[in-house]
Amino acid sequence: MPSDTPPGKLIVFAAFKCIAQGNTADVLAQLRERKDDTPYLVFNEQTGELLDFDVHNRAGVVAHAASAETSEETPRGVGRPKLGVVAREVTLLPRHWDWLNRQPGGASVALRRLVQEASRVNADRDAVRASREAAYRFMTAIAGALPGFEEATRALFAGERGRFEALIGSWPADLRIHLQKLSAAGWSTTA
Template sequence: MPSDTPAPPLNLIVFAGFKRIALGSTADVLAQLRERTDDTPYLVFDEQTGQLLDFDVHNRAGTVTPASGAEPHDDAPRGVGRPKLGVVAREVTLLPRHWDWLNRQPGGASVALRRLVQDASRVNADRDAVRASREAAYRFMTAIAGSLPGFEEATRALFAGERNRFEALIDAWPPDLRGHLQKLSAAGWSTPA
């Protein structure tokens, strides 16, 4: 079933050292970076996912790509499917008994798999949001704050869901960095039931 909800626009956040120097859409950030007069190196991140991006300020097309070494997002359709409906064919490896069960379901294997995935995504939405928030904060922290005091302990606190300890450990970190980490990790503190 295709999603009628468009993907949110990509917003970028840029840090030179530990200071935020730009924030906004790709076009806004391009304009802000082109106006810079200093040559301090900077890092460009996806504001929501914390992913480090390759960003060429001289790139007139205004495109961004994941930085080398960053996890790839392979959203390109492969093989057959129903592209007009948003259905993409991919390979799934299951045991014969799983295929037998799927094929006995109303509508066949594809319908059963889509229904199972939809149900699981609905049931696990809160847990997925917590995990995504923590992973975004971790990606950002690793790229920019790995040399700061308390980094390893802050990482442990983040994944342990210990908000007060995490906040205490990053309290001495530069304000722009700390503020963005608090924003990225905000959804990571509510533990689903």
């Protein structure tokens, strides 16, 4: 997601308690109504990504925490921008280029077809990986000092749901509930 695109839904935690949730406008309103000054963390609700959130919304957008890093400019004028096609560099061995060029429609058509097929075939595995990574991002940002964090992380990536649930069982309720939501797709037995 580009750093200038706000996420769909946000969730905000202060001292392990969920204090706000919803779209950007809803969260802004909820945070502005707060009477205490407890520090809070704002996350993308679906990806678990920690966000840099300006409660005064001077910039008008929510930025990724990593947006301070320089982002690579997309080249203009190459590809078919109106169709969303962007030219990028692909490095292959000569025999790979030879094979691609022999395919019906040429290299671009063959690569698009290969990527589409791989996306379809690996959809379940990709969903499991995305779920585990979202849970891990969230855990790392907010729960790194909690008891059992490292073991819970190992259980998450090993796909050991029972062990993961047991390890986070003593964690604060709001934190645990959100972790269970983020990790739900990560327990697939088919991936």
